Amino acid sequence: MFRLAHISDIHLGPLPDVTYRDLASKRVVGYVNWQRNRRRHMRDAVIDTIVTDMQASGADHLAVTGDLVNLALDGEIEMAKHWLETLGSPHDVSVVPGNHDAYVPGAFDKACRSWAAWMTGDGVNTPVDRNAFPYLRVRGDIALIGVTTARATAPFMANGFFLEGQAERLRGVLDATAKRGLFRVIMIHHPPVRGAVSQPKRLFGIARFNKVVHRHGAELILHGHSHEPTLFFIGGRGRRIPVVGVAAAGQSPGGRRPAAQYNLLDIDGEEGNWRIKLTRRGLTGPAIAPSDLETLELGANAEAMV
Template sequence: MSKIKIPDPAGLYFAHLSDPHLTTLRGVRLCQLLNKRVLGYLSWRYKRRKEHRVEVLDALLRDLAQTHPEHIVVTGDLTHIGLPAEFQQARQWLDRLGSADRVTVIPGNHDAYIGTSWRSTFAQWEPYMVSDDNAGKAQKPVFPSLRIRNGVALIGLSSAAPSAPFFATGSLGSAQREKLSLLLQQTGEQGLFRIVLLHHPPRVQDEKWRKRLTDGDDLCDILGRAGAELVLHGHSHRPMESGIPWGERTIPVFGIPSASAIGHKPGRRAQYYLYKVLRETDCWSVRVSIRGYQMGSRDFALQHEHQLSVPVISSTSS
């Protein structure tokens, strides 16, 4: 990659949301459900449509208009069972969320429920997924993607892969992992703040076996060698915080609940996180603000804030 000139001051104020499951399955035809999708449809019909609520998503959009982040990242599961019509609905919602240069999307396992043609599904989200160098160009495969914003590298991965009935696993695959390793090395050498985005938790011990990232150990090995400053994910529909060893340091890993969940289960109500990353003399300052849905006011509000300090060290010096 060409040399990137890091601005002064470098940093980014961005929002992370995940698992909005924003589509409806009303009007789906029986012939569309003669596969694993019938299980997802029944889950939506009797459970998920009561949990993932449009009024929560409307409140989310109102709050984002008030907090006004410079960028928004969405880590997958915009749909329920990955039908082409759902991709159309999700594209309309993304257009409301922001322009493609201000919104970065990666897919989740629900978006790849079964094998489907790229053209009728993910191609509709391409402007929100592709790397900066490929903006405006039809491209497959897209991942890993790289978008650089004011000294911050947003590195998108796809763990979305069809799985067997009753499974919600994900996989990156060897080709994507190899490209990621090189990308982390190159962006680290340039002194960028590297944020790795994926749907599944990277550590296999953080998720049930039937819902895990199958090559999570391989991913953690790559991160342990090449390094990153932050890893963000969704999938588990609950707040999660962990770390991945990188030499003498630890890479912070954050997972968040569904952005649309009304919260019938404790700890599962909708949240999104705001990050303010700022380059200082010898470190990156990272302020994390957690905003959650409030049943009483039917709006999002600040719930908690904390501060991180991440050393400015290239990946080659671990």
């Protein structure tokens, strides 16, 4: 059995010192949002509690599906690198960037340089940039495939983009890993499901992504962005592929969004007969003590849930 942990939307705080020059961009909108909302509901103590519990779970690998930072300030990106170092070896932690990690032009490239060790495919020695995605890591019988949808957008927009160049590369990765009989996990920030988030936050390229997995297959898709513990299914090669979201890892109890959670996915079996058990652990009230929230068996005939 392979145990995979999944967290997303960490939004590490507090913000470093912000200059007027920093705010001469879309960042002014995000800064106001942080002061009014995220600062009150996204707490480091919550993140620390979730991570401590997760590290005690015996997971073999950790998938982090984006939004490590808030405004993609240089200081935030560096702080996130130090935080990633506390999670474990880059060999055991895989990251894909989110829209907040690419908040303004140039931020995506800085995040790629800083977090390269956690976003590099096996045997790859070239710098990490947009063309490095999807990357592939194989751990046992598990193929971890990191896709990026992160791109700087206009104020009040948080869309993702899955374009044809990456789609073509993903086709090749899925076919190659299928030939090896591997269990294929796609990690992506934006949910590749229509209606999962509002229009200003949706993914452009949902149809393209779904067409790729329908034709080339996958066994599991993990995402963030919605800050919700969701479960959808999309089609692929005659079977339904679970698409699993998760609550934001730093969300304190008492807000309008679910309190912080992480997913544990126990993967067992072999090609053609994979078994997946999903356990959601998280905060249930004012007491900072994670517990099991639900456990689901994700089989080919399971019903879609939201």
